[in-house]
Amino acid sequence: MVDATYSPRPMRFKIRNLRLWLPLLWIVTLIIAAVFAPIFAPHDPLAQDLMLERLPPFFIDGSEPGHLLGTDSLGRDVLSRMIYGARIALFVSVIAAFSTGIFGSTLGLIAGYYGGWWDRVISRLVDIWMAFPPVLFAVLLVAVIGTGLTSVIFAIALIDWTRFARVIRAETMVQAQMDYVDSARIGGARRMATLLSEILPNVLPSIIALLALEMGIAVIVEAILSFVNLSISSDDPTWGSMISEGRGAIHFAWWVLLFPLIALFLTVLSFSTLGEGLKKQFDPVLK
Amino acid sequence: MNNLHAKTLDIINLNVTLPNGHRLLRDVSLSLDPGEVRALVGESGAGKSMIGKAVLGILPTGISISQGEILLEGTHLNALTPATRRKTIAQTSALIPQDPLTALNPVRKIGPQITDPLTRIHGWTKARALARTRELLDRVHIRNPDRVLNSYPHELSGGMRQRILIAAAFAPSPRLIVADEPTTALDVTVQKEILRLIRELQRETGTGVLFVTHDMGVVAKISQKVTVLFGGRVVEDAPTHRIFENPEHAYTRALIAATPTPNASTEPFRPVPPALIAELHREIQADDDRFSKRAHR
Ligand SMILES: Nc1ncnc2c1ncn2[C@@H]1O[C@H](COP(=O)(O)OP(=O)(O)O)[C@@H](O)[C@H]1O
Numbered sequence A: 001m002v003d004a005t006y007s008p009r010p011m012r013f014k015i016r017n018l019r020l021w022l023p024l025l026w027i028v029t030l031i032i033a034a035v036f037a038p039i040f041a042p043h044d045p046l047a048q049d050l051m052l053e054r055l056p057p058f059f060i061d062g063s064e065p066g067h068l069l070g071t072d073s074l075g076r077d078v079l080s081r082m083i084y085g086a087r088i089a090l091f092v093s094v095i096a097a098f099s100t101g102i103f104g105s106t107l108g109l110i111a112g113y114y115g116g117w118w119d120r121v122i123s124r125l126v127d128i129w130m131a132f133p134p135v136l137f138a139v140l141l142v143a144v145i146g147t148g149l150t151s152v153i154f155a156i157a158l159i160d161w162t163r164f165a166r167v168i169r170a171e172t173m174v175q176a177q178m179d180y181v182d183s184a185r186i187g188g189a190r191r192m193a194t195l196l197s198e199i200l201p202n203v204l205p206s207i208i209a210l211l212a213l214e215m216g217i218a219v220i221v222e223a224i225l226s227f228v229n230l231s232i233s234s235d236d237p238t239w240g241s242m243i244s245e246g247r248g249a250i251h252f253a254w255w256v257l258l259f260p261l262i263a264l265f266l267t268v269l270s271f272s273t274l275g276e277g278l279k280k281q282f283d284p285v286l287k
Numbered sequence B: 001m002n003n004l005h006a007k008t009l010d011i012i013n014l015n016v017t018l019p020n021g022h023r024l025l026r027d028v029s030l031s032l033d034p035g036e037v038r039a040l041v042g043e044s045g046a047g048k049s050m051i052g053k054a055v056l057g058i059l060p061t062g063i064s065i066s067q068g069e070i071l072l073e074g075t076h077l078n079a080l081t082p083a084t085r086r087k088t089i090a091q092t093s094a095l096i097p098q099d100p101l102t103a104l105n106p107v108r109k110i111g112p113q114i115t116d117p118l119t120r121i122h123g124w125t126k127a128r129a130l131a132r133t134r135e136l137l138d139r140v141h142i143r144n145p146d147r148v149l150n151s152y153p154h155e156l157s158g159g160m161r162q163r164i165l166i167a168a169a170f171a172p173s174p175r176l177i178v179a180d181e182p183t184t185a186l187d188v189t190v191q192k193e194i195l196r197l198i199r200e201l202q203r204e205t206g207t208g209v210l211f212v213t214h215d216m217g218v219v220a221k222i223s224q225k226v227t228v229l230f231g232g233r234v235v236e237d238a239p240t241h242r243i244f245e246n247p248e249h250a251y252t253r254a255l256i257a258a259t260p261t262p263n264a265s266t267e268p269f270r271p272v273p274p275a276l277i278a279e280l281h282r283e284i285q286a287d288d289d290r291f292s293k294r295a296h297r
């Protein structure tokens, strides 16, 4: 009666491979470090000590035991600044990705399912929006509405909602063609109910994948804006501002640049790999 | 509300049109008595599914009814507001779709997919809906209903999904079921059982069925009336026995002749003659010309 190839139930989290676990491990580490930053950070991230400036990391001669990853030009502890930087990076990425995702996906779902006039207006808006070069857009925007984390988040959502809108619109259109949507309608379901309870669960894997990707993008954008001094005040420890400061001292203190850069790289990579992996995990039919 | 003496379905001069004015259905008329099975036959693209979609109010976006009437149990569907129309259709009708793979939502369990309309539209309690669903699953020979109700569609075979869809369609004892090539996607052994199940349940519930198929063999087995379609036009409308014993239209004869017989290996396969197709297309063209003149007047 039941197929011999009995496949696993959907939505169950299955241990597949390292491609999923390694990114997850990195992100969980990051989250723990960020949440418990005051406990894990060996030093005050803002504390300067000009006697201890440009100390190298632990594996190089001349390092100090208290400063595992060395210090910067002002004698601030690199590891502590990175841990506090993770706080800002994660905060921005979560809030920005979710605002972007909710806004963009809603428009994508409406355009894809209601079609007609809705679709024409939303699709045209997406086209116009995408004609702007995004980084320039972000810089201009923050320059106009002022610097700070809220502006950074706002800028990300305002630029990147089109990514969600486009992908989710296309996927919604595919789902809307399926017979189960007709069946729900014949069964008396209202359009909105059909969209939310029949179609949305089917495009959710894509939304989740895009969210993860968007978190990675948000981390980069925040770093870029910090790098050009358009995020929060440059004293605050963000990875971007560390990279920016480290750049000036690259010949005598390369670690100030390198470690935040690695953290940034790993985080972005983890988010996008995780996004892909999650999409597969959540997809019951494994297309 | 419903006229007891009314036909289950009455379609009068139905025209269904693309946004550019191209007609997909051309003055289609047909009717269905209570408890009757009417086959809609014709080649792929003849407009069979479009009739079902127009009746059930699920025409694809952009495609609309430009002229004509659909009466469901005596109620003029065009005269209703969209919300009332939806409710009327939901209360009286159901669909057995062609592809059992996409007809069930892959991310929802089977159970609620069947019981949702029963509780939502027919106002049944959850318990009553479940009991009726179990009863119907049993009728379509599904042995462990509770396990099935807790499954996701991809955990079941195609034949099983189609039986579930049949159970779901008959569960509220609807007055009308549109069965859109319900056996086409299945292999031959399963086809027979599915046909038999639809036939049995249809007799028990007294449901009128619009049975879409391109297979004259199936027509002979299941229907009392036949509508033959070509290019969105009704070519012939007659009782099933007459269609086979004394078909009026050359196209109907050609369709019957083109049907593979049990001894298909000895008899040559005879496709519909191209000259006849060309003739039918000329008729459609003339018809469309008349239609546009009528529209421009
Ligand atoms: N979504 C659509 N948009 C435009 N044309 C369509 C659409 N669906 C079907 N058609 C056209 O309508 C005609 C009838 O289709 P259909 O009713 O599905 O035929 P069938 O008899 O095979 O069920 C065909 O010519 C088909 O190309």
Ligand SMILES: [Mg+2]
Residues within 6 Å of the ligand: B048, B049, B050, B180
């Ligand atoms: Mg069809």
